[in-house]
Amino acid sequence: xxxxxxxxxxxTPADSIFELSLFVLAVTAAIFVVVFGLLVYxxxxxxxxxxxxxxxxPQVYGSYEVELAWTIVPVLIVVALFLATARVxxxxxxxxxxxxxxxxxxxxxQFWWEYRYPALGVVxxxxxxxxxxxxxxxxPTFLTLLSADTDHSFWVPRLAGKTDLIPNHPNSMxxxxxxxxxxxxxxxxYCGTQHAKMLLRVYVDSREDFDRWIExxxxxxxxxxxxxxxxxxFETTACVNCHAVGGSGADGRFGPDLTHFRSRDTxxxxxxxxxxxxxxxxxRNPDALKPGSLMPAMQLSDEDVNAVADYLESxx
Numbered sequence: 001x002x003x004x005x006x007x008x009x010x011x012t013p014a015d016s017i018f019e020l021s022l023f024v025l026a027v028t029a030a031i032f033v034v035v036f037g038l039l040v041y042x043x044x045x046x047x048x049x050x051x052x053x054x055x056x057x058p059q060v061y062g063s064y065e066v067e068l069a070w071t072i073v074p075v076l077i078v079v080a081l082f083l084a085t086a087r088v089x090x091x092x093x094x095x096x097x098x099x100x101x102x103x104x105x106x107x108x109x110q111f112w113w114e115y116r117y118p119a120l121g122v123v124x125x126x127x128x129x130x131x132x133x134x135x136x137x138x139x140p141t142f143l144t145l146l147s148a149d150t151d152h153s154f155w156v157p158r159l160a161g162k163t164d165l166i167p168n169h170p171n172s173m174x175x176x177x178x179x180x181x182x183x184x185x186x187x188x189x190y191c192g193t194q195h196a197k198m199l200l201r202v203y204v205d206s207r208e209d210f211d212r213w214i215e216x217x218x219x220x221x222x223x224x225x226x227x228x229x230x231x232x233x234f235e236t237t238a239c240v241n242c243h244a245v246g247g248s249g250a251d252g253r254f255g256p257d258l259t260h261f262r263s264r265d266t267x268x269x270x271x272x273x274x275x276x277x278x279x280x281x282x283x284r285n286p287d288a289l290k291p292g293s294l295m296p297a298m299q300l301s302d303e304d305v306n307a308v309a310d311y312l313e314s315x316x
Contacts, residue, residue: 009158010159012175031077101142103141110192111191111195112198124259124264125256146165146171152198156184162188186200201266227307227310260316268282271289
């Protein structure tokens with residue numbers, strides 16, 4: 001099954017959307033069967049025969065019963081679909097918020113995701129971590145959706161429906177995943193040349209794993225004398241104009257926060273695995289991993305590229 005399939009929901013909003021889609025599919029399938037059946041009947045019953053004298057069959061005009069039937073039945077179908085859809089929209093957009101709910105601010109950038117946990121003091125990028133929600137004691141995650149530039153859309157099909165991020169217009173959504181694991185998504189609103197590679201990765205952790213992850217993210221970036229050269233190159237080049245590293249002189253906000261960069265599974269907004277080889281290629285020429293990237297190529301020697309890569313690999 002596709003990792004972005006809507007047919008395997010693991011969260012209440014996704015469940016509600018899935019059940020609504022099945023209801024709509026059943027209604028439209030019934031309409032199709034009735035209409036197609038009548039069409040087949042008409043084709044077979046009134047087909048041209050060898051003994052056909054060419055006269056028209058009896059014509060029916062002014063039948064109130066027929067006119068009422070083909071007016072009232074479609075109206076009832078539309079009303080039923082409208083009420084079912086309105087109920088799902090209300091339950092998804094206006095849920096009760098438990099006191100144990102987790103709040104995360106999601107900021108869409110061209111072309112990456114920023115995640116802020118205001119109550120926990122954590123800022124990260126591209127890989128969202130949330131705790132699993134126990135149905136007996138729900139602990140949903142409420143997302144506040146903001147945009148730093150243009151329109152984006154947050155969509156992880158197995159967790160919830162699409163919700164747009166619009167500049168100067170905060171939006172919100174929520175998820176309560178019932179199973180741990182990795183759930184993939186995609187920016188669903190065309191936002192520029194890298195839209196197709198603005199990927200989403202949501203890690204649903206057990207409560208214990210999530211607490212350990214938060215504790216690790218709160219720690220300052222590790223410093224090691226062995227990577228001092230790489231830190232110096234990083235802090236004295238254009239890297240600091242875009243990126244921040246906690247506890248260092250780098251405080252850029254245009255690109256992802258790199259404080260715990262090596263703890264992430266991917267780089268380039270999920271476009272490639274976070275391996276030493278890909279990291280060096282990314283530093284040397286971002287277009288090699290993500291064509292059309294807004295990140296400029298760094299004019300560094302091979303020695304400096306390796307030094308910066310060693311420094312970033314130490315940021316766990």
